[in-house]
Amino acid sequence: MDILKSFVVSRFPFTRGLGLLIACLALAATGCGETAKQYSGPVSQVTGKVLLASGKPLTSGRIIFLPQESGGMPATGDIGSDGGFTLKSPDGRDGAGPGTYKVRIEPAAELRAKKGKTAPPLPFPAIYTDEDGDTGLTATVKGEPTQVEFKLTPPAKGASKRSRLNDD
Numbered sequence: 001m002d003i004l005k006s007f008v009v010s011r012f013p014f015t016r017g018l019g020l021l022i023a024c025l026a027l028a029a030t031g032c033g034e035t036a037k038q039y040s041g042p043v044s045q046v047t048g049k050v051l052l053a054s055g056k057p058l059t060s061g062r063i064i065f066l067p068q069e070s071g072g073m074p075a076t077g078d079i080g081s082d083g084g085f086t087l088k089s090p091d092g093r094d095g096a097g098p099g100t101y102k103v104r105i106e107p108a109a110e111l112r113a114k115k116g117k118t119a120p121p122l123p124f125p126a127i128y129t130d131e132d133g134d135t136g137l138t139a140t141v142k143g144e145p146t147q148v149e150f151k152l153t154p155p156a157k158g159a160s161k162r163s164r165l166n167d168d
Helices: 002-011 014-030
Strands: 046-051 062-067 075-078 084-086 099-106 138-141 146-151
Touching (some): 046 062, 046 138
Parallel strands (some): 046 146
Antiparallel strands (some): 062 099
């Protein structure tokens, strides 16, 4: 058997590397360590409103609740013309699981720049669009229907460049 093995390795040296590659791919396919578990606990209805600094409603966009605790589940909702929203979980259930959330706002598509064009100014500071939810907005959802309201601060003077989003 050793003669056959040395013959194969000497004639086909790539087989050693191929075996290592296959082992690495198999390990990657099965994953290493823990995998994220889908939240399957109860959800509570969450509704609310997003208001601009003027007190007028933000009339379009999307609100995203990002869980601060591990094992939580994000939830999103479309912002309507009255500033109102209702959250939905990724698995299609109405509401969000109990916990504390960071909150971010995604502006409507018409407020994002198209390639080669400048975006119109956002009606709120760009900090509210932070992907990690480090916006200063938070919410707590308990095991009961929850109503929240977010009043966004005005954009800082001279911040027009920072208060634009570009999709490059």
